[in-house]
Amino acid sequence: MDLVKAARRGRQAAFLQLFDDHHLPLFRFAYRLTGSVADAEDIVQECFLQLLRPECAYDPRRTSVRTYLFGVVRNQSLKRLRNDLKGEASLHPNNEPSPESEAIHAELENAVARAVAQLPESQSEVLILAHYEHLPLAEIARIMALDVGAVKSRLQRARASLKETLAAYAPDSQRSLERRP
């Protein structure tokens, strides 16, 4: 019996197995999309609860549970981001520039986070799933309801855009940053 079916039938061990297998990449994905640990926590929690609901649309014949869960996290994250934008909240908690006194690594990390957050939504999702979660393009296509070609072109555009945005932080430039007093 598959884990989802067993969990829905009340087997806690199956539910915990599902959680342990999937929650880390889901949390990272949610965090990178929203930039908030609290939001990511809420989203992942909601994602697993959704799986247990009787009206849950998950169908093992159509998709894997990982793909379904990533899809739920994506939808929940985008919903939160849009609500935050309506309320004029910041897009990313780390988008304030770090003071020069902070570690170079922290500055780089913030710069990368800002650059990814500034990408168009559809490009940042593809980049995060492909680069950080190492998902195959075909699976990303299923999560985002796109064809593989569209995913590939969005990924290429995202990477091209990031190369421009982060040009100042390229390894040569980075070494010059490290030499700053």
Added chain:
Amino acid sequence: MNDAELDELLNTWTAPPPPPSLRENVLAVGWQSRAPRPRKRMFVAAILAAAALLLVVAQARPGSPPVRIPYTVDSEFIRYANDGSSSIEMVTISYQINGAEILRSRFIPGHPFGTALGRALDATLPLWSRLMARLTVDPEMSEKLQRHVPHTIGSITGCDASCLVLQRYFFARGAGADSACLDGAIVAHETILNYPTTAVQPRMGGSVRMTWWTAPDLGCFALRVTTEEKQPDGTFRLVSEKRALRINVQ
């Protein structure tokens, strides 16, 4: 910047680990409130198993009598509708002992499951009543009730709408020299299935009138009972009837 350099830069953006509270919250908030509970299921299964066992026991031992029974009476219970039509709602086999009618078995025509369930309830409800009486009635009151029992005559008069639960009435015994078993207005003397009976209407009040045809030779068994309801024009309409079909002398 080449692809490898971009990947190196992208890798500087790390995600924090999820807080330990995440697992606890999913379990506490999610699982406990949303998942089906095995314990609840087990409880329901236990109830169903107990009910099934009760049905089997009730089927296997329909009213096993505690004493020697001199006779049994087969009775049918008829329900009369407003339009005058009638239907047999139940058939019983019973006998009378110490003024109370004891059910030996019964069946609901055309409803085998209802019959089985009704028998199970017949076996269970008296036990439940005794248990509740012990818990809720104080011993003094219980003793008074026990003293009152020999002065009453009881009879099964029908069943509820689903016919799962029996209806019983008890009235005071007759104390006069007219050989009537019940205290009340004597309305007729009649012989039913070769046994002389006296028809008595006990005092009830309200809009219901009952008439009991009791046979002194059968321990005051009610061979016929009619229940009538008062209509707006003051007349009475027959709503139900118990009628003896056969007397089986042992």
